[in-house]
Amino acid sequence: MNPAELSPHRARALFRAGLRTPTSGYSPGYAQANLIALPREAAFDFLLFAQRNPKPCPVLDVTEPGEVSASVFDGDLRSDLPAYRVYRHGELVEERADVTDLWRDDLVAFLIGCSFTFETPLLEAGVPVRHIEAGTNVAMYRTNRECRPAGRFRGPLVVSMRPVPADRVADAVRITSRYPAVHGAPVHVGDPGALGIADLARPDYGDPVEVREGEVPVFWACGVTPQAAVAASAPEFAIGHAPGHMAVTDVKDSFYQVP
């Protein structure tokens, strides 16, 4: 089974059957998405939070309350991601492979663009992506930058990091800036300390990756930001994907490319 050769439908069937793995490198050419599902009464505040923080929270799709699939995702949101995180009053209470029995009729699911989407064009341009080479999850960090609050929602910007050879940083910026719906251009290049990241070897989510001599750590806004906002803002209930374990959508990544 080669992840690069799986259709979104087939990848989702494997995840539904129990395969638990980060999805970077799966179904290349198709967009991937972050999930955050919230009770209807918290949904306006969150949608406004997303509208005010479009770099970390680009909204690809929003379900009607209780729906379990979405226009960009022809699967079951409760079972077809590899893993989920469950929050009660902002506390992470559980990580599990299926949330069918926890889903509620009042849940509104938000699908948020994911930077895994632009890894295919990076690879096609010869820009290496270390965590795909290594077969690990991407490294993600909470930063010292606060998002713009909205109603009850506030929280820090979360970023993903990829080491990029210094002579390819400009290419990485140019390529990813063409995908604003999946976080777009980097928010920061080099100098992790300026983002409040003390140690690159200890990410807050995902796995560490080596930054080699001649490489620069490049930081993109990350769709785990909504879960950091859930932790900071403590809505009564929330379900997110496990970081790096994304919703593989049916939409081609080229759909989200701008000229």
Place this chain on the structure above:
Amino acid sequence: MNPAELSPHRARALFRAGLRTPTSGYSPGYAQANLIALPREAAFDFLLFAQRNPKPCPVLDVTEPGEVSASVFDGDLRSDLPAYRVYRHGELVEERADVTDLWRDDLVAFLIGCSFTFETPLLEAGVPVRHIEAGTNVAMYRTNRECRPAGRFRGPLVVSMRPVPADRVADAVRITSRYPAVHGAPVHVGDPGALGIADLARPDYGDPVEVREGEVPVFWACGVTPQAAVAASAPEFAIGHAPGHMAVTDVKDSFYQVP
């Protein structure tokens, strides 16, 4: 008093003092915005409607409930537009110059991008704008295209129309496509019948303009669309601007330009 020489602050002071006029041509270089204010309980459905229909409803700013100014508008939303429309259960009940006494603590105000914003770059490129030359309001039409619904909100796409000389249509497309936050590229060029517009001389909002020999009617998505959705969807209460009588913001139009 030359409208082209007024700062946003000064223009708003004139409107507050009672000047009632379409704002096309006012404070050139500054973005203008459509207003729709809705009760908090309808706000999620509307924000989702806007998210699903970004061409007619590009969101520039959203207030917290009860607020009367906004980050892009350093004035009083209840008095500093030239005219307002008041809706009860979807019925237009009143048009008036001030809504201070009608504003409610539960109102959430949405500021939506307006195509008047890109008229300055059109004029600077030598593309004529007939309604500015004529000193009238822009012509706007309800079309036969339905927006994508969201919760209780549904309704037709509304468009504004500008006649453009055939040899400048490409320039008009190129220039306006650089301003996606204020409706961007045209949604339709020529053939009003295909949009369900029977008679260009009878706009649904604003004033008719002459389409001369050698000119093509060019249609842009219009921020009056939310008011057509209010009429179709009948929320309990809503306040909008009078079409063409916009909120003059403090944000430079260049802020909304993309490369």
